[in-house]
Structures are given as structure tokens and as C-alpha cells.
Amino acid sequence: MAHGRIFIDAERCKGCELCRTACPPHVISLAPQRNSIGYYPVMLNDPDNKCTGCALCAVVCPEACIIVYRDVAVPA
Amino acid sequence: MAHGRIFIDAERCKGCELCRTACPPHVISLAPQRNSIGYYPVMLNDPDNKCTGCALCAVVCPEACIIVYRDVAVPA
Amino acid sequence: MSKQLLKGNVALAEAAIRAGCEAYFGYPITPQTELLEHMARRMIELNRVFLQAESEVAAINMVYGAAVAGTKVMTSSSSPGISLMQEGFSYIAGSNVPVVVIDVMRGGPGLGNIQPSQSDYNQITKSAGHGDFHPIVLAPATVQEAIDLTVLAFDLAETYRTLVIVAADGAIGQMMEPAELPPMRPKREKRPFWALTGAAGRPKNVITSLYLGADNLEALNNQIQDKLALIQGHEVRYDCYRMEDADSVLVAFGTAARVAQTAVDHLRQEGFPVGLLRPITLWPFPERPLRELAQQVDTLLVVEMNAGQMFHDVKEVVGDQAEVYFTGRTGGAIPTPDEIERVVHGLYNYYLDPDYSPVGVLA
Amino acid sequence: MSKQLLKGNVALAEAAIRAGCEAYFGYPITPQTELLEHMARRMIELNRVFLQAESEVAAINMVYGAAVAGTKVMTSSSSPGISLMQEGFSYIAGSNVPVVVIDVMRGGPGLGNIQPSQSDYNQITKSAGHGDFHPIVLAPATVQEAIDLTVLAFDLAETYRTLVIVAADGAIGQMMEPAELPPMRPKREKRPFWALTGAAGRPKNVITSLYLGADNLEALNNQIQDKLALIQGHEVRYDCYRMEDADSVLVAFGTAARVAQTAVDHLRQEGFPVGLLRPITLWPFPERPLRELAQQVDTLLVVEMNAGQMFHDVKEVVGDQAEVYFTGRTGGAIPTPDEIERVVHGLYNYYLDPDYSPVGVLA
Amino acid sequence: MISEKVVYERPVALSVNRTHYCPGCTHGTAHRLVAETIDELNIRERTILVASVGCSVFAYDYFDVDACEAPHGRAPAMATGIKRVSPDNIVFTYQGDGDLASIGIGEAIHAASRGENITIIFINNAVYGMTGGQMAPTSLIGQKTTSSPLGRDPKLSGTPLHIAELMAGLPGVAYSVRRSLHDARHVIQAKKAIRLAFEAQMQHLGFSLVELLSTCPTNWGVAPGEACDWVREEMIPVYPLGDFKVAEPLRARSQRGGQ
Amino acid sequence: MISEKVVYERPVALSVNRTHYCPGCTHGTAHRLVAETIDELNIRERTILVASVGCSVFAYDYFDVDACEAPHGRAPAMATGIKRVSPDNIVFTYQGDGDLASIGIGEAIHAASRGENITIIFINNAVYGMTGGQMAPTSLIGQKTTSSPLGRDPKLSGTPLHIAELMAGLPGVAYSVRRSLHDARHVIQAKKAIRLAFEAQMQHLGFSLVELLSTCPTNWGVAPGEACDWVREEMIPVYPLGDFKVAEPLRARSQRGGQ
Amino acid sequence: MSETSVVIAGFGGQGVLFAGQLLAYAGMENGRFVTWIPSYGPEMRGGTAHCTVIISDRPIGAPTVTRPDIAIVLNQPSFDKYEPLVKPGGLLVVNSSLVTASSLRDDLELALVPADALAEQFGTRQLLNVAALGAMLAKRPLVALTAVDQALRNHLPASKAHLLAANLTVLEKGYAHCVQLPLAQ
């Protein structure tokens, strides 16, 4: 199974949660604090490393505030 | 064969000759004199009584300046 | 009816309805949108005609249609939309039909912004599109006056068979103030004799603005000019405030006049003998009162929310009888009493020291 | 190049081409149609851009597009079409881009007719749609001047990044007169630095007229007002005719000025010391020369092919320095020298007999 | 005994005024057909004409009905205003192809899309007649006009707009057909279509439009008869005659294709 | 050894500015897709945006390309002006449904009919977002808006306008499709369509338009997720996704239907 | 006269606009100020057209006149319209091939020229305009006949080049007709 992670620019995020809905393994959740604009941004909440780096979250994000990384095997 | 005649309001006629073209028995022709507006109007030229009263001339006349009459048999 | 706290846009709309507006056609634009929205709800409720047009061009021509059919009809818009209606205005002018338009002005030029402004002054008082014409232009300064002038607009439109524009601004449209609405007028039953209703039992009526041949069109123009002269003779409206012994007078309309009024109060407290003349009809312009006034006072300061448009009308009327100055704000800013007061202070200094050049003043 | 017998509309078009017009967008309307038709033939021949737009609204916005792309661009129309362009004018004003528009005015209001008129004066000099702005307005009186001012229009548009309107009328557009065309300018190779050409190797360029917040929009307006002041300082143009010892002066532009000139000749023959001041720039208006003149003469008679529009500008400038009268024809009629002479006779009588009221004169 | 009966005479809804149309211009024919329809349906006293800007600008002088004159292209908006406040009147516009298909396409499409219960008589003569023969959106590819002196070039000016078909695509439209005025048979078919269009309105079915291929001998630079030939030979192949939308209640009475 | 690669990041053609869009408004998504396309095609330095009047009025702040701002509805005319004088630039407009389908339908249809070689990104959110949720020509039957408080009544206001289909009928159009932005799968399909639309222009095929069903949570009065549901459940049945016109050279690369 | 105004009026197709241009070109080639202005727009539909030419020694005011010094009327409606308008002492050139009415005014000079007939006889019927122009010049030598000649050579449209000789002939025949004939009173 591919493994990945995402970076969310919390200051750009408006907490619309479209990414949360789009994420197959449900590893995105709302943050408890507002950002400086007043929105509750989302955050990656992935204790079990379930993020696959599928980028579906980024694909739906209206604010283009998600960067998606995926692990790749580098020949040693 | 039906028989008819037409009346042409020569002062309205602009001599476009559309009626002349439309007339099956070719009984319409251009008048030799201009009307007061300066057009050569058409006239009924039907020495042999060939007009059938078919009204095709009136149907194409853009100036609505033709009245068509047709003979009808009135029971004596 | 007692006073309610009413939003200007809503008050304008409801006043039109109560004045007997039978049909409304309009297109959304800030800052007048609530006007259209109120119409959307109420006109349908009252079984009258409401239609959101596809554009301002369409809206004014729908209005033109309803007007030739002899109904009391209105549209509303804001500055860019008013620009788009200019051709329609001109046809309405050339056809002598009654139409009411409400313009809730915003900052320009171009897309500008949606803040309050008075920079449609020229485009609504000087012409209604091409040709020689002036609509009657009524400029309310309060929500109550917005109501009263809207009712008046319908009456003037009918009386003179003319285009009447109620020239409000974003502040008047958006603010709430206590105001009283008039009672609902009974529905008018009959269409006017000149209206297009079908040529039943009478010769056909034709309403056009096309007059081939200079003579014919000049005859129309003469008739229009006569009508305009009549309006100038009868319909000038203005308001004076604290004119007693004034030697300087502010001239301002609409929201600018409210601010000017505050400034007058402050200046009077400071001992400056300042008054305010507030044109209510921007066209016909209160020429005679201003001219008379100019013979009594030294200075007029025109205050506008534009770069100085009415200023030129004041200057024309005043001639060399008094000094005429201008101060104003553009781009949607509302002048503050402070700013006006500073300019007036400057003007008084000016008389003491002719080299002093007052800030923000166009001579 | 030597003189040719040229039709005004054709001369306007060919002059634009020789001045370097790179693109033309327009919509047919009498009495300017030959202008568009000449463009249709010549621009294609020269491998430049010609497009018949679907409407005047589209035309002015195509022009706006070609202008933001940094090309020399033009449209032309007549009064109703000019009304439809008002919103576009306002956006162009708010964007500081150079555009040339030719208005071959006809009788209004409404559909009016297609005879010569000057009744767009207000709608082109007082505003370009909503907001505070004035285009530069150039008014030719002969076919030769139509050519010269069209060339100038392109230069002024570029210099000030502004809208320039050449205000002709149906007579100028339709008549043929001997005139000389300028040589063809070489094609401009580079687009201006501010133009939209793709953000290659530089930060992006944005051209907009939207300025949210009153402060930002006011800053734009201040910049525009500064530009307008600069233009007023540098670009006033007018012509004087037989001013020596004049005690009465006719003020007229365009075709009306031609007629006025004939009237001046006749009146001089009769011994009346009459001159003519002919504004060439309707905006900026020749304020200073008129004001100075007013201090020297007794009477100014404004002659227009409208109901008295420039009249108000003259009156504003002249103030109480001299009497200002108006005579004019509307609806597409051109005043005759006779008519003007009769009014002048009347004015002279007026001084002899103050109860005498001159015919056809608005005080 | 033989007596005479009148089999054709000038319709009452046409006024006595002479038209200013050029000889052979089928604007006149279209007027006549509309007037005949008004007579037949007995609606002269409740019909309102919205004339437009084009050669037919004086249509209000030629019909004996209440009438007004819309700004160029805006007749459908004006008609909307009238019909909304006077639903019992029969409201029709009479528009050229410059008027309707060029400057006024927005108003036409929106009136149609709203299903305004009005009738549009649309005269497609492939040219701006009034202003002297400039290209219209309906001009044919290669057609020389005063604003396309080398012939309409589709790369520069696109291809002919098919109004009747375009309108037929809008749900608010009850009736949208194309007919031609170039000979007697087609004139008769045009008349039937005009009548159905008015009937659509009388039956409150919504928007109706009849596109009529019409001649402009003057600006085409040909004699009236040749102009009719040009319609037949050049225009009809580009603008097929036919019914593009006929609301159910009218269908029984509409002839297919109209050719 | 395991390392990381970036599989998604913010496109370069999007500027660093924050948008003013409401949370969950898919205007932002559409912007992102256009920016990605510009990056992929490597045309940022020759692209010109014509922004329009609507919630996307500041689009020129959000794209890192040369840009201007057209009067309400007139973006296609402005784009025409630009493209005609600068045929080597890639010119696109970004317009809402009020802007394009209501006030600007005339300019849009004529640009399409002329086959202007420009691209239109058309955001259909069934409402006037910017001015506070009035009815648009694309509002659904029964949809409550601030100017149709009882729901859109087809008898008063007609029926939804289908822009992608309407445009497809015009010969000048090379590409006209409808896509949706309501979930990831559809966003991916929308992206492909946007790319094809730009490619159509780069290949000089003529006019291209992508209609995107988009959300307006604010004026629909629902949460962003529900807005996406509403697109799926209410809008798509009325506005079928699909390819309505795909010029031959693009056909191989266009997926049918786009559902 | 330092300034002379000429109206030429007739049916569309009678070449009134071109005749006016010829006159203007000739005036220009004679070094004088000239203006030419046509009637335009829908009033040209359905029949009549006219143009006004002014030739002067000084800059010209309005290019239109209400009362011309000279009117050349090529058909009956034009006669009806302009006969009353010509200035007292002016000249009315009448195409007697088409106009049968006669003027009752005694303050006009009248020149009758059978323009259609002359044109048909010496060229083609279309050249009636040139015939009338020639007639006018016989009465009022506003410009030299040779200047009109020259204008014809320079400005006859390419498509009509083959008619140049005929034009010149008809011009002279019109001229000759009015120089020789006694005035109609």
C-alpha cells in the first residue's frame, strides 16, 4: 500500500471540509483553533499512517492549500 | 376554366414585376408610362380573357396593390 | 402609519408600490439590490408585474414597453447600469412617456466600487443619452425623503409624461432610518388615452421617437423644450438651513448635504455664519434661489461626493456674484463634517489673507 | 500629397489609418457608415484588424480589449450608438488606456433622424458614462480638419492614455470637400510597457477599473483628475475669426461654426463688428480665452445645432462679464447664416431698445 | 348569369400609407401576410406592433394597429414589457436580421427562453438593408457586402446564424419555423406559418417566431426577380425551410417542412 | 531506502494571494484547475485572462498571468479585441452564469459564432453569487433565490438555459462541454476538459467553452459538503454532464460524456 | 456671385450624385472652394435622391442650403419640390423629357433640356445627368466646360470607362441645347 502525507497551509484553509469528505482513509479532521482569518482549518490526523498520498484531498481543495507527498522507494 | 380580372392600383405599384413572373397565363405587362412616383407600373394586358382570377399575382405583390375578381355563376 | 426603521432600498421599493407602481423590471446591482429583492417579493404578492431582466439594457426597454402600454412603471439600478440605460432613456425622452428610475449611485469610473457616490450627477442631469433632454432628477437626503420623493416621482412622471430619476446613493440605499410609509394608493383602473391598448373603437395610437426630416424632429424638440421650460417654472425644489445672516453658504445634495448640515451646526457653534442650500431637484436646478442667494452672500462652497459636477451648475448660476468653491470626495468616500469645516475655516482665512490657498478646493 | 475631393467619413477613416490605427471595431449606423465601410476595405487590404461587431456595446468592449493589449484602436458611431458605449467609456476611463472614438452626430432624442446634429455635446463632454471623467473631445469644422484632428486624436490618446472623441456631425461625415491626407505612418513595432502581452520575463500586468475600498478608488480618481488638469493646461485648442474690434462674438463649433463664419462675413459687410470664437477642443473647453474675451466684448451669441448645450459652458466661464445668448436649431436642422444674422440684428436692437426681445434666443 | 366576386383585396389591417420599400422588396409581402392574418383572426383591435430599427422602421405607419418603435435590437424587451402589463393584447415584433440576430440576439434569446407569449416576425434578408448593405450575421459565406467587400470570410466573421433553429432549442419556444417569400407557393406557406404563430400566442403557448427569407434587391444589386432567384438558389440551401419547433397543440395544423 | 516525492502542489500560475471566496466555494477549484492547465501547457507567459463581474471579479489577483477586467457580460468582446490584435497570446475569459448567460449572452454567442479562437471557463452556480443570490438564467425550476422568493416559476421566468448545448450548435465552436466540480472524480474530469479547451485554442480550432457546475454554499444557504450534494442531486439531472461539441482533432483525447 | 449653390435632384438611378460630384471636381480643378453633400439614409429608398454642390471664392459655410441658386430637376417630384425653392433670380434646369409642368414664377430663369432624349440620341439613356449638367453650364458658367470634361476623364469609374466618349458628347449636346435655344418663359 502506498504511503504518503499532506501539508496543509492552515492560514489559507477555510475549513470547508471538502478534503475531509474526499479522503478515503478519513485522516483529515478539523483543527480546534481558528486561524488568523477566523476559520477552523483542517489538519492531517493520521496516527496510523493511513494516508496513501492519493491526492484526492488536494484535487478537491478550492484553496489549493494542500501539498501531497508520497513515499517512493529509492534504490539504495 | 375560371375567368377573372385584376385591378392594379397603379399609383402604389412599383413595377417590380413579381406579379408578372407569377402570372400563369402571362397577362400582366409593364405600362409604358411612369406613375407620379416615377415607377413604371404594371397593367393587365389580357385581350384574350386568359386571366383566371387565380390571385397568384396578388399573393406575391409586396405593395398589396392588386385586387382580384373572379367570375361566378349566379343562378338566374 | 407610524415610523418604522426602514432600509433605504426597501423604503424606495415600498414607496413605489404604494405610489401605484404597476410594473417593475430590473437587474441586480449593488448597492441597490435589496430594492429589486423587495420588489420580487411584494409585487408578486400584490399580483403586479415583477420581472428580473437579463440586463439593464433589456430592463429599460421592458420599462419603455410597459410605459407605452400606459402603466406606472419603474426600474432601479446603480451607476454602471445607468450608463447602459442611456439609449433607452433617450428613446423614452423622445416618446414623451412617463417612467420612474431609481439610481443608487456608487463609485466610478468603470467597475469602481460599491461605496456611496454622487458621480452620476452629470450623466443623469445633463442628458439622458443623446439628444436634448433632461429628466427630472430628485435627490433625497434621508430615508423619509427617499419615500416622499419616490411618490412624487410617479406623480411628476405622469403629469409631464417624462422620465424622472430618483438619485440616491449607496448610503441612502443601505442605511436604515426611522421613516413613515404613505398609505397604499388604490389601483388605477384606466390606462391613459395615449397608451397602446389596441386600436378598439378609436384610431390607432403610435408611440415613436423617429421623426424623419429635420422639421418634424425639430417640432418634437420644440415641444420637449416647452415641456422642460414648464417643469423649470413649476418644479424646482430645494431646502435651506440656517440661512439667517449667513455670509457663506454650503451647497450640497443627498448624503453630502447631511454631512454639510452637521458641519453647519458645528461652524455655527464656532461662530461662523454659515448656511446650507440643498437642491432637492437636481434638474430643474434651483437657479433663481441660488442666484438670489449669491447676491447676498460672499462665498458658496459646493460639497459633493464626486470631483465637482454640480459645482459647475452653481458656478454658472452664480456668475460673478459670489465666490464659488468646491470640496468633495471621490471613489465612494463620504466627506466628514471635519473636512468641510477645515475647508470653511480655510475660506475665512482666505479673506483675511488672499495668498492663503485653501486645501482641497477647486476655484 | 495634394488635395483630393474627399467625403468626410472616408477622410476620417483614412486619416485614422495613416495615423497608425492598428485595429477597428464598429457597428453600422447612419450617418457614419461609409467610415466603417472604408475601414472594412482598407484595414483588410493593409493586413490590420477590422471587425464588424455585433453591437456598439460589443464594439466598444472589443476596442477596450485591443487597447489593453496596447494597440492603437478606434471605433466610430453616431448618437444612439454613442449612448450604448457609455459604460464602456467609463471602464476605459477607469483603466487609463488610449482609445479613439469618432462620433458622427445625428438628430435626437431617441431614434430621431439621421440629419446632422450636435446634441451629443453633453453626453460626450460632461461624462463618459458614470464616474468623474472627461474624454478629450475634438470638433472638426471641415473635412481637412477632420483629418488633422483624427491624427491628433491618436497622438493625444497615447500621450495621456485617455479616451479621445472626435465629434463630427452628419454634415461633416457626408460632405465632400477638397482636403489633403497625411502620409502613412510606419507601423509601430512595440507595444507599450503597460500592455497585456503575456507576462514573459516581467511581473504580470493587470488592467482593471475595480478598486475596492474608497481610499483606493479615490487614489485612482485623484490620478485621473491630475491627468485631466494636465490636459486642461496643455491641450486647449480654438480658433478666432475677425476678432478685430469685435463687440459681439459668436461662439460655435463644427458645422455650426462654418455657418457662423458666413454670418460673420455678412454682418461685417453690414458694418456690425462681429467675430467668431470656435472651440476646437470641446473638452478641455477654452475657458481662459473665452473669459478674457468676455472682458472685452459686450455680447456672446452661442450658436449650436442643439437646444443649447455648450451654451452653459460659455455662460459658466463668462459669468457676469458679458451677456450670453443662444440660438440654435434642433432635430437635424442646420442653422442658416440668415437666421444667425437676424438674431444678431435683434441683439443690436436690444441695446437700443431694452424691451426688444430677440427671437429664438435663450437668455 | 355571371357575376364577379372579389377573391383578393388589400387587408384592412394594412393602413392606406404607401410604403417606402424599394421595388420588389419582400418586406412589403411580409407586411401584407401579417395584415391578412390579423384580419382573419379578427384581432386588429387588440394587436400591438413593436417595430424595430431597419428598413421596416416605419412598419407602424403601414399597419393599422397600435404600435411603437423599439431601439435597435430591443423589440423583444419592449414587447415583454407590453405583454406583461397587457396580457390580453396580442403583441408582435417585426425585426430584421441585423436587429434581431446581431445587436438584439440577447433580448431575443431571453424573451424566447422565458417563453414570453409574444410573436416575432423575423425578416432574414442576409444584409443590413437600411444602412446600405453591410454584412449581417445571416450573410452567406462569400457574400459581398459593403462591410465584407471581398465576401464574407468565415475565418474573420464566422458563419451564418440560424435563428429559427437556435430558438427551437429553447424550451420556452412554442413555434419556430423558417419560410420564404420568393414565390407564390412559398408566400402561401409563409402566410400559414404566420397565422400559426399568432394562434400560438392566442392559445398562450409561449414564444413564437417565423423566420422569413426575404429579398433586398437594392443591396444585393439585382433586379427583384433575380433577387427571388437568389433566395431560392443561394439562401434556401443554407437556410433550409422547415418547422424546427411546433408545440403539440399546433402540430396537427402545421405542414411538415414547409417546402 | 524510502524517500518522498511531491505528488501535488500548488500550481505556479496561481498567484500567492488568498482568495476572497467563501469556504467551500468551487470557484477556487476552477481557478486551480485552470492554473494547473496553464502550468502543464507551459503558457503562463503568453496567457491573458479576461476577468468578468461576479464573485470571480478578482480572478486577476489570483492568476499569475497578464489580466484585465471586463464590464459585466462583455468579457467575450474584450477577449475578441485582445485575440484579434494578439493572435499569438492565449486568451481566456472566466465568467459566471449571470455574467455570461444573462447580460452577456449576446457577446458570448457572437464570439462563438464567429469562431473566435478563445477559451471560456463558464461557472454555472445557478445563482448570482456576488450580488447576494438572485436568480440566474441557470437557476433551477423551483429554486428559491432572493429574487425568486417563492422559487423560480417557469411561467414567469422561463426555464434554465443550457449554455454548453446552446454553444455546441454554433459552427464556430470547436469544443463545448459540461463538467462538474462537486467531487474528486468530477474535478479530475473537469481538469481534462479545461486542458482540451486550451489545446483547442493552441491548435487554432476556434471557440472553446467548458461549463463547470459549481457550488455557492453561501447563497444556497447550505454547508459546503451539502452544496456538493446539491450539485449532484439537483443540478446534474438538469444539466447533464457531457461533450456537446468536440472538434475532430480533439476527439481522440476527449472522454465521452465525462460522467 | 462669389458663392453659388446648386441642387441636383431626381429619381435614384438618374445619376444625380455623380453629376454633383463632377461639378465639384470641376470647381476644385478650377481652384475654387467646393462642397458636395448628398441626401442620405432611408429617404433615398423609394425613389428620390438629391445632392447639393456649393462653389465659392471663399471658405464655405453650411454645405446645405434651403434656397439654392440653381436647381437641376430631373423628374416631376423634384420639379415640384425645388421649383418654389430656387432663389429669386436663380436658375431652374428642367429635364423636359420627364417634366411636363411649367413654372409660374417670373423671377426665375428656366432652362428646359430634353435630357433623356439627348442622352438616348447621343449616348445612352443613363447619361441624362450629364446632359442636364451641360445645360446648366450653358446658362451659368460656374466652371469651365473643359473642367467638367477633365473631371469626367479623371473620375469616371473604371467600370464606365467605355462610356467616356459618350459622356463627353452628351455633356456638350446638353450645353449646346441651352446655348442655342431661346429661353422658355
Place this chain on the structure above:
Amino acid sequence: MSETSVVIAGFGGQGVLFAGQLLAYAGMENGRFVTWIPSYGPEMRGGTAHCTVIISDRPIGAPTVTRPDIAIVLNQPSFDKYEPLVKPGGLLVVNSSLVTASSLRDDLELALVPADALAEQFGTRQLLNVAALGAMLAKRPLVALTAVDQALRNHLPASKAHLLAANLTVLEKGYAHCVQLPLAQ
């Protein structure tokens, strides 16, 4: 003071416009001149909203002010914007539930009210606007608390009628909070 201007500012959804209307209704019911004007248009997107209420003994000039007498700021951006603008000697009411920054100005009266917290405790979180309004009135009795009470009874939208009691409680709690607490310096 014969004329007092109050700006209420916060996120969209914090009820700033309604709080302002309540104040205006109350002023009107107290027989005073009032104006209320909102921020409007696209600047309302993406977060912040504000309105201005003026209450006066005489007709009111501009309904907007650049420097208010009182500002009620319900979130951090509003604090940042209005803290410097309040007139010297004016009042700044701060929703201390959301705003942590403190004013450095010594020419202002500062009223800190944990509006979110109070609202949540005595009603629902949405009522923070009313809590802040109560706090303001404790410091500046522009209108009687009972007038606001009355305004709430008359103008609470039907859909919120069930929240009337909670509104009244939270209003009073806000008031009480600022009457009792010592001033934050």
C-alpha cells in the same frame, strides 16, 4: 453627548448586523434619531462584517464615521482594524473570548467581555452579539436596557422566537459582566 457612533464588527455569522439593528430600534423607541448602515458587497465575503449605528438628539449627518465613539469588536481582525480608530475618550468593547491582544492606547475606555463564553453559558454560542451589546450598554447607557429588551421582543425573527428568553438573559449577563467588573486598564 448629543450624537454617538457605534461600530460593531466581527466575523460574518457573529450577528453584528442584527446587534446593530437592535441598538437602532432601541434608540428609535427611546425617541432619538438613529441611523444604521452595514458593510455590504464582496467585502462581506471571506469573513468580516461590520455596521455603524448612530444615535443622536438631532438629525444625523453621514451614517458612516471614520472614527467611532464606540467600537464593539468581536474578533481579532476587527480589533486590529478598529482599536486605533476609536475616538480618544471613546469606548472599545472587546470579545475577550476570541481576542487576546490588548490595547496600548491610554485614551480609551476598554471593556472586556467574554462574549462567546457568556453566550454559551447562558444561552447558545450564537448570542455572543447580544452579550457584547449588553456589555457596551453597561459602559455607555446610550439607550435603556429595557428598550433593547423591547426591541428584541419586537424584532427577533420568527424563526428565532424560541431564543427570546435566552437572548434577554445573555443581554443582561453581558451588561452585568461589565457593570461589575473593574475596568481593564
